Amino acid sequence: MRILIVEDEQAIAQDVASVLDAAGFVSEISLSGEDGWYKGGTEEFDAIILDLGLPKLDGLSVLKRWRAEGQNVPVLILTAQGNWDQRVEGFEAGADDYLPKPFRMEELVARLRAILRRSSGASAPKISVGSFTLDTNQMRVFNNGQPIQLTPLEYRLFSFLVHHRGQTVSKQMLNDHVYALNHERSDNSIEALVRRVRQKLGRDVIETQRGFGYLIEQEDGQG
The missing domain is CATH 3.40.50.2300 (Response regulator)
Structure with missing residues (x-):
């Protein structure tokens, strides 16, 4: 963020x-x-x-x-x-x-x-997306109550997509909001980061909107 x-x-x-x-x-x-x-x-x-x-x-x-x-x-x-x-x-x-x-x-x-x-439409410090819970106080992610070990960059990416769930987020926006200005990165940095997060959370958690960016679906009943 x-x-x-x-x-x-x-x-x-x-x-x-x-x-x-x-x-x-x-x-x-x-x-x-x-x-x-x-x-x-x-x-x-x-x-x-x-x-x-x-x-x-x-x-x-x-x-x-x-x-x-x-x-x-x-x-x-x-x-x-x-x-x-x-x-x-x-x-x-x-x-x-x-x-x-x-x-x-x-x-x-x-x-x-x-x-x-x-x-982002949430009031509690824990935001649920499917079986996953983003704990914004602890800066941790859980799957069915079990902690998932994410690096700081992986957490930033997942957190940003969760806070913008239901919206397609471009690679450029992720670059701007996940990486510090002085952080070295290539044109494929976001793709590699998304791939690492999918390996830990599952491929279906983050959808690719070809030509537009990435998306975490908004669940029914969430504002």
Whole structure:
């Protein structure tokens, strides 16, 4: 899952990125409101962490621009401790959740996972697809209750497809959301990764939509 961090304090941004990378996300940093607004409006992210206290173009203005432009990506806003009116403004502008500074990284990751689940139509930390269960807290996959050993990249790919179940996901989108920017990869990296996941989970779990990408079917009754 690809996350944009819009935070002008570089040390905080780097700390958040390191924690998110360790938690199985792919993160990218913007150090200004202008750059964050541009990236959030022109590139695809699964969620955005947005500091409201940005200089020049503040976070609230960035959020309002995104929503006015039709960007529906989930946004977690960071606010100053006790600044309740700023939090209210953030929600009214279209924020999905907030976290006051200073914050614990564990809570940031938990809130981020929660808004990602809600955006995919799930509320619980465990998402079931057929006999498989994706545990987003433990970052593990189970088949009929038995754990399946996946590498971090294999987990990212399966998790992304599960969060977008019922949708055909292109190889380019998987490349952008599964691999970090500095990760070396070839044109066939996604095909090889899908093949490895199928070897562990079964060939029928991930469908190939020739010329379009890959799909995990949406089960009846799932939103």
